[in-house]
Amino acid sequence: MSEQSSDSDARATPTRRRAPSFRARGTIGLFYVAGFFFLFSMLQVLPEMIELLGDVPINPAEERALEQAAQDAAHQGVNVYVSIALALGATGLGAWFQVLPGVREG
Numbered sequence: 001m002s003e004q005s006s007d008s009d010a011r012a013t014p015t016r017r018r019a020p021s022f023r024a025r026g027t028i029g030l031f032y033v034a035g036f037f038f039l040f041s042m043l044q045v046l047p048e049m050i051e052l053l054g055d056v057p058i059n060p061a062e063e064r065a066l067e068q069a070a071q072d073a074a075h076q077g078v079n080v081y082v083s084i085a086l087a088l089g090a091t092g093l094g095a096w097f098q099v100l101p102g103v104r105e106g
Helices: 002-012 025-054 060-077 080-096
Strands: none
Touching: 025 060, 025 080
């Protein structure tokens, strides 16, 4: 009779799965940094691009000038160091508060 009660106790408690030994948190973190860097870089250029897109070119010469102005705005409008700092900060805070999928512990 005691064997049956120990068998039923073993069945009542679910077995706990062990956590996988390898998780790619570092690689996923690098993807988050790259994604946030792209996002923050685009947000810095967005006001100039919206302004340039409002101008409708009439002839091919104006179109080429508008394309050149857009390229110049893209090169001058992005502060790379600010984008890197914001990307690292956003990824770090997201990992610290465990809101980014893939970098959560547990």
